[in-house]
Amino acid sequence: MRGAFFRALSALAERDHRINLIVGDLGFGVVEEFAQRFPKRFLNAGVAEQNMTGIAAGMALSGKIVFTYSIANFPILRCLEQVRNDVCYHNANVKIVAVGGGLAYGSLGSTHHATEDLAVMRSLPRMVVVAPGDPAETEAATQAVAAHSGPCYLRLGRAGEAKVHCGHIDFQLGKAIQIRQGVDLTLISTGGLLETAVRAAELLHHAGLQARVLSMHTVKPLDADAILAAARETGAVFTLEEHSVTGGLGGAVAELLAEAGEGPVTFRRFGLPSAFSSVVGTQEYLRAQHGLSAESVATAIGLILGRSRSLAATSAG
Numbered sequence: 481m482r483g484a485f486f487r488a489l490s491a492l493a494e495r496d497h498r499i500n501l502i503v504g505d506l507g508f509g510v511v512e513e514f515a516q517r518f519p520k521r522f523l524n525a526g527v528a529e530q531n532m533t534g535i536a537a538g539m540a541l542s543g544k545i546v547f548t549y550s551i552a553n554f555p556i557l558r559c560l561e562q563v564r565n566d567v568c569y570h571n572a573n574v575k576i577v578a579v580g581g582g583l584a585y586g587s588l589g590s591t592h593h594a595t596e597d598l599a600v601m602r603s604l605p606r607m608v609v610v611a612p613g614d615p616a617e618t619e620a621a622t623q624a625v626a627a628h629s630g631p632c633y634l635r636l637g638r639a640g641e642a643k644v645h646c647g648h649i650d651f652q653l654g655k656a657i658q659i660r661q662g663v664d665l666t667l668i669s670t671g672g673l674l675e676t677a678v679r680a681a682e683l684l685h686h687a688g689l690q691a692r693v694l695s696m697h698t699v700k701p702l703d704a705d706a707i708l709a710a711a712r713e714t715g716a717v718f719t720l721e722e723h724s725v726t727g728g729l730g731g732a733v734a735e736l737l738a739e740a741g742e743g744p745v746t747f748r749r750f751g752l753p754s755a756f757s758s759v760v761g762t763q764e765y766l767r768a769q770h771g772l773s774a775e776s777v778a779t780a781i782g783l784i785l786g787r788s789r790s791l792a793a794t795s796a797g
Contacts, residue, residue, distance in 0.1 A: 481637040481672070482510060482579050484615035488622035489547065493518050498543065499626065502536050504529050504550040511549070529559040533574070537566035540573040545626055549577045552585055552594040556601060556633070567631045568604045575625045575632045576601075581611060581671055582722030583757075583766040584638035590756040594635070598670075599727025601633040602700040608653060609700040611635040613674030614644040617697050620651035628653060637672040638763075644674050644695075654701040662692035665746075665785065666710035667777075669720040670696045670729045676767075677720050679774035680781070687782055702732050708740055716746035718781055722772065725751040748784060750777055 490513065493499040500521040503511055515522040525532035529550060536546040548555050555576050556563060567574045578594060585592035602609045608628060612621040618636060625632035649657060659674070660681050669677035674695050681691035692714055694706055711717050717737065719730040730749030737745055752770050759769060767773060771780065 481612065481615055481618040481641050482639050484618040485577065485579075485622050485634075485636055486510060486514060488619040489626075490514055490517065492623065492626050493521065496545065496626075497521075498545045500536075500539060500544050500546045502532050502546060502548050504532050504548075504554060506551060529554050530562050533559040533562035533576075534566050536574045537562070537570060537572045540567075541570060545573050545575070547575045547577055547626075549579065552578060552580045552592045553597065554578075556597055560600065563631075564604055568606045571606050571630050573629060573631075575634060577634045577636065579636045580638045581635040582637075582673075583752075583763045584672070586763045586766045587760050589760050593757060595722075595724050595752050596727070597633075597635060598699050598721070598723050598729065599731065602727070602732065604631075606631050607700065608632040608698070609635070610653065610698050611671035612697045613669060613671060613695045614641055616643055616645040616649055617651060617657075617674075617695065620649060621697060624651060624653050635671060641672055642675045644678060651697070654698045654703055656703040656706040657695040657697065658706070659693040659695055660691065662690040663714055664689045664691065665716035665718065665781065666692040666694060666714045667718050667720060667781075668694045668696050668707065668710070668729065668733060670699055671722055673720050673722050673767075673772065676772065676774045676777065680720075680777040683774060683778035684781060687778075689782070689785065691781075696729060699729055699732060702736065704736055704740075707733055707736055708742060711737060711740075711742050711745045716785060718748050718750060718777075720750045720772070720777060722767070723751055724754045725749045726754045746784065748780075750780070 502523045612618040667677045684691045721729045
């Protein structure tokens with residue numbers, strides 16, 4: 481995703497002189513090309529995220545489109561007051577980019593685990609919150625947030641994410657992308673767990689359950705129409721995110737379903753507990769520890785929907 485973001489950003493900067501990038505003293509191997517090609521539109525603010533955000537807001541209010549870029553929590557939580565009061569309050573055209581969402585920096589511990597960011601960002605007025613599911617969505621999301629007038633938060637993975645989409649995608653902020661059709665249940669994923677959702681749907685298919693898969697790349701504004709249609713048409717909705725189950729995608733979907741009055745719907749959130757991780761390790765290891773592997777998700781859904789024996793037989797085979 482990181483590479484896809486910088487490819488899209490460089491292409492945008494070629495066409496639009498308003499595009500600027502400010503980083504917080506990191507990623508020189510990744511950002512060097514942009515800095516060399518557009519030296520007057522690149523700034524390293526150093527380890528000073530509050531200043532980085534304040535500078536970005538001021539530049540945006542003078543007519544620029546400014547991307548701030550850092551890892552995990554640093555471009556948002558360390559400078560939350562500036563994000564709220566300088567960017568959101570003034571509706572400044574600042575695009576906050578966090579690389580390494582979720583547990584991507586797993587071995588560095590809880591300080592580098594971005595697991596509350598969606599909840600915090602979606603609570604801010606005027607903030608658009610986007611978490612693309614693969615490199616193709618990342619390129620499209622970068623273009624979309626640049627075109628949007630106002631604050632945006634773009635949450636990326638780190639590197640090496642699989643490409644889920646094989647062809648052109650119709651990417652629109654606030655509109656989910658349907659990856660698979662299904663009538664028995666719906667899996668709604670945001671961010672880097674999209675591939676996991678697709679694999680879980682394949683496992684469920686072998687157990688006789690047809691799972692619809694939605695990529696909810698925009699957490700705010702949420703695609704209420706797609707969610708409510710899924711609830712009516714499949715009767716069971718499961719959310720999947722590499723984020724705390726408190727306040728993220730699952731919380732947003734639960735709020736919508738509870739207030740919609742559509743009738744009884746089977747619902748469960750798959751995500752991380754509201755707790756600091758007591759273990760460190762690779763992203764894959766930590767996902768497995770928290771039940772976020774495709775196998776764990778499929779097995780849990782099978783238990784809820786009464787197909788646990790079929791899934792056990794599939795796994796054994």
